[in-house]
Amino acid sequence: MLKIENLTKKFGGISAVNNCSFEIEKGKITALIGPNGSGKTTIFNLISGILKPDQGKIFLDNQDITDYSVDRISNLGISRLFQQPRLFKNLTAKENLILAIDNEDTKLWKNIFGLNKIAETKQNAVQGILENVGISESKNKIANDLSFGQKRLAELARTILNPHKLLMLDEPVGGVNPKTKKGIAKFLLDLKKQKQTILLIEHDMPFTFFVADIIIVINAGYIIAQGPPREIKENKEVLEAYLGD
Amino acid sequence: MIDAYFIHLLILIGIYLILAISLQLSLGYSGLLNLGHIAFFGIGAYVSAILSLHGVSFLLSVLIAGLMSGLFGWLLSIPTNKLKGDYLAVTTLGFSFVAYAIFQNWTEVTRGSFGLPGIPRPNIFGVDFSENTSFLILVIIFVLISYFFIRRICNSQFGKVLEATRDDELAAKSLGKNTLKLKSISLAVSAFFAGVAGSLFASYITFIDPSSFTFLNLIPVLLIVIIGGLASLRGTILATIIIILLPEPLRFIGLPSSILGPARQIIFALMLILIIYFKPRGFFGRVDLE
């Protein structure tokens, strides 16, 4: 579904991403792991269109999306959760989610003439997912006033409501308490059951090894290993570079 | 005597209200620190004045003036799209300097410092608005139309997506929103209404010159938007009334006009500084100034 070929990105003199290539299989959860600063988020930024590569190409279902803009890539079906919280902080949780559903809201005249009432189907979809992640009582709270865990869940919900073929999640359980973490893990496995395709960055190893089908290991901008979790666990190079013991 | 003066104040409140809510759309809702907003006021005033002086009917002049301002708003949005915060502020400020320079120097059209006198009061379908009382009614109609139009935008989902762009443009883009288009529309609509306010201003005072369109003249408008509170339309109404009426008592103390002018500016400048420090959300603001 998603293929990156020989992707390279330099900042100043430093190569953040070095000739990386991999393919994401549809319906599977793929995890990108590696030490801090190894290039994982940079790869995410290249795929989403926030950064442009110095070399290499990115294909979504065989369409070359390397030079596309961020919003165009999103509309082609890539939905991304950021590492840093990016909720619309002055809007409510519910308003945050409604915005994700479609782009009718960007049509000025339609909205002025009242032709964009929030249909019942939209309301239900939002309500459904809010309940699913367990924050529906806070739906009318201003996003800035939610707790960290609630914010993360709301943002995850928003990312999923955004119509997509591929979900890119950057540290979905970063900084959340164990209960929330369990909830998110279950949520991701539910998504997998629905045959959704997920690309994930995580530092929490037990979590990652539990949910992922394929693990790609990156160190200093190079991909040093790819494979199912049991293979990676035994890979010597990976163990040295990252997992410690 | 008092009545006439009171009507004059109401007319000013009306004109400034349109100007302020148009700035509220681009600043409060879209997060665009457009310090050049007064240029759109000026463009509207000059276009409408020139058209009226050449016999074009009032309503048509206002429409064209608004569209011209709106066009410049849209044009300004494109190169400034990637600019944020103070870079955007300073660039839009620069735009207002360029506009002022053109008002001042394109003397074949604007007559520069001599200004354009004798701008006719409206005559719409035979109804004459030379009397201030009737002009006030016209202003009220324009205020109502402008207010309800902008309110419609702000309360709709379009308004929500503008606010999303303001709160986190990258996140909005990641949800597939074309933020360049959104910001352009916001600036264009905002400029359009500023142009309409300018047309009313030109027709009311019947004389315009470049000195009404310097960035100094933006300060009360900016103050209104901040004091009323960002992203709050009713806050803007309240703040407009307060800011227009506030310097008026000075007139009654009998201060000479050479003191009145700077005194007014000092009050506004101090208020701006104080509100930024003590109550950056203003009365009804839903958003912090950033």
Place this chain on the structure above:
Amino acid sequence: MTNIFLQLLINGIIAGAIYALVASGFSLIYSTNKFVHFAHGGVIVFSAYFLFWLFAKLGLNFYLSAVLTILFSSLLGYALNKIFYKPLRAKKSSSSILLVASIAILILLESLALLFFGADVKIINFIKNSQGLELFGAIITPLQIIIVLVSALLFFILFVFMEKSKIGKAMRAVADNKDLAEISGVSSEKIYNWSFIIGSAIAGCAAILIALEQNITPTMGTNLMIKGFTGAIIGGIGIVPGAILGSFLLGIIENFGIWFLPSAYKDAIAFILLFIFLLFRPQGILGIKNNPK
């Protein structure tokens, strides 16, 4: 035989020197504090009136008045920082907020000047408007020569100060990377204060020279600030030598510009250059591309 080219060049250099005086102090403050201190123009105009008050009203000796003016301007800049900017910074205000505040302060200062001194033009009669000297077909007055020489001297002193002195080096460290500088033991609050003191002192010098060359009006602060700001943007706003370079370029372009355009458009040239640079090369000629926030 008038050599128009040379005359325009000389006029450009003189104008550039004045803009550079404004821009260098401003740029010093910007590079350290990372926000646009528009009120710098207010410091200049207020200092010019202060000089007028001492020299023309109180009748003090000119050189004494000049020294006092420089002390006054440094103090004024320092006070503005302490009273207005420091509390806002403590509230984690963004640079946009500080910009809006600085515009308000500029208006406050100019309005106060207008209030105390009136709108009529003030003149400082110190250096007699004597006959200009002829130089290869161009005319330059002694005052203008003094302006260019004094500003060149000031820039040299500033350069030495920034390169060699402890405070100068600390300022450059804070400008480069505040957090790193703080870890190395530099107190950024102290450096902010120093940047305002020194930047405003230069503003004071600018005020003196400008007051001698031109007449004093309450709104000249805004005009000078726009020119100085434009010069700084052209050359590279965060880099003091860039601000100086850009200002001289601005002065020269302005003066050559009116060879082709009507002289009324002189100011418009600056505005248009400002606008174009902000849109297409906001980092200026010497600046490094740095995503504007």
